[in-house]
Amino acid sequence: NAGVTQTPKFRVLKTGQSMTLLCAQDMNHEYMYWYRQDPGMGLRLIHYSVGEGTTAKGEVPDGYNVSRLKKQNFLLGLESAAPSQTSVYFCASSYQANREQQRPQHFGDGTRLSIL
């Protein structure tokens, strides 16, 4: 039962480098999300997707891009990493029948990203 899998689990980058975080889910969920978690700030939504080929901005989208080319995958990209993007990144997915009827979100174990 894989659920939501995030790769890599840890990464250290230098300022200005780029990288892509991969999220894969095997539950056939329509909705997928990227959050970042910082001490004292809680979890904040970066981007989300309500279906294959769709993306939307969350609370803190600047400096990130996303793509949902396949239903099971949601990619988070950092084009030019900055120290302020040091964080723990979580991916989540859910099935939702309609806007109001929410199903629980299922989270991956996170990617710990440090930018020097």
Place this chain on the structure above:
Amino acid sequence: KQEVTQIPAALSVPEGENLVLNCSFTDSAIYNLQWFRQDPGKGLTSLLLIQSSQREQTSGRLNASLDKSSGRSTLYIAASQPGDSATYLCAVNRGYSTLTFGKGTMLLVSP
């Protein structure tokens, strides 16, 4: 802008005690509220989800209530155990399952 506050930020109790965690939100126009558990170095595990039309949900020793009009939710844990030690997060649904999270309550249950 929706804000979610959790009180207390940290709580330490002896094993066997019943306890209540509090969550408040500023905008009562929510679709539902969800309680999560997070263990150190791990992702979030959904515990309970309360739709806006519901007043409470129960799962085992956990009971969550929702008072939408007053912007409050509580998570009640009965007969706490050391294995309950974790950070508990509440989150409100703003639409399309986009959640606004509180900062969490860190719970330590000592044997």
